[in-house]
Amino acid sequence: NAGVTQTPKFRVLKTGQSMTLLCAQDMNHEYMYWYRQDPGMGLRLIHYSVGEGTTAKGEVPDGYNVSRLKKQNFLLGLESAAPSQTSVYFCASREAGTDPSGNTIYFGEGSWLTVV
Amino acid sequence: AQTVTQSQPEMSVQEAETVTLSCTYDTSENNYYLFWYKQPPSRQMILVIRQEAYKQQNATENRFSVNFQKAAKSFSLKISDSQLGDTAMYFCAFTSGYSTLTFGKGTMLLVSP
Numbered sequence: 001n002a003g004v005t006q007t008p009k010f011r012v013l014k015t016g017q018s019m020t021l022l023c024a025q026d027m028n029h030e031y032m033y034w035y036r037q038d039p040g041m042g043l044r045l046i047h048y049s050v051g052e053g054t055t056a057k058g059e060v061p062d063g064y065n066v067s068r069l070k071k072q073n074f075l076l077g078l079e080s081a082a083p084s085q086t087s088v089y090f091c092a093s094r095e096a097g098t099d100p101s102g103n104t105i106y107f108g109e110g111s112w113l114t115v116v
Numbered sequence: 117a118q119t120v121t122q123s124q125p126e127m128s129v130q131e132a133e134t135v136t137l138s139c140t141y142d143t144s145e146n147n148y149y150l151f152w153y154k155q156p157p158s159r160q161m162i163l164v165i166r167q168e169a170y171k172q173q174n175a176t177e178n179r180f181s182v183n184f185q186k187a188a189k190s191f192s193l194k195i196s197d198s199q200l201g202d203t204a205m206y207f208c209a210f211t212s213g214y215s216t217l218t219f220g221k222g223t224m225l226l227v228s229p
Contacts, residue, residue, distance in 0.1 A: 033216060037159075040125070042207060042221040050214070058216065088159060092217070102149055102168065105217055107161035 006108035023091030030096035032074040122220035139208030148212035
């Protein structure tokens with residue numbers, strides 16, 4: 001059981017370049033999330049999705065776009081990377097249900113992105 | 117909007133001793149869940165313990181227990197018999213209904229021999 005898989009694990013970008021982070025989950029979860037983790041800031045929500053074809057902004061959405069064309073995949077895009085986007089990115093997913101807040105959230109292993 | 121506050125950026129404890137990590141939160145919801153996550157140097161996010169707000173009894177998982185004070189909006193984590201493997205960043209988190217998971221800024225715990 002792979003759970004939540006993020007690709008790539010590591011990437012170095014030059015300022016202005018674009019890239020896409022892929023998150024894939026094999027648990028048939030409705031909800032998927034993208035967080036970024038920076039020193040002293042905890043995990044902050046970038047974008048999330050409550051189902052295939054839907055996306056919503058989180059706390060820090062600027063400079064990022066997302067797509068959820070397939071239920072199992074949630075893509076995070078950086079159109080023009082900036083040094084401020086250097087961070088560790090985590091994808092997560094969980095089941096829906098009548099009270100999704102009680103369901104376990106599963107995290108990927110993180111993707112280290114450096115923008116120079 | 118919900119907020120989660122961890123006021124201790126760093127803490128240290130000696131092996132076999134007990135340590136308590138603090139967390140406070142702010143919400144107008146009546147039914148919600150609180151979590152403690154552990155993040156070791158590998159950066160993997162590991163669920164340590166979960167508390168449902170409508171349950172009076174404090175959650176316990178082996179050496180980990182919480183002190184949940186709903187009226188005070190406080191959710192502290194007690195680690196008993198600390199082990200070297202407990203060295204990690206610990207995050208307190210909150211969620212309710214269909215909302216997303218909101219994290220505190222974390223407490224770095226160092227367990228020394």
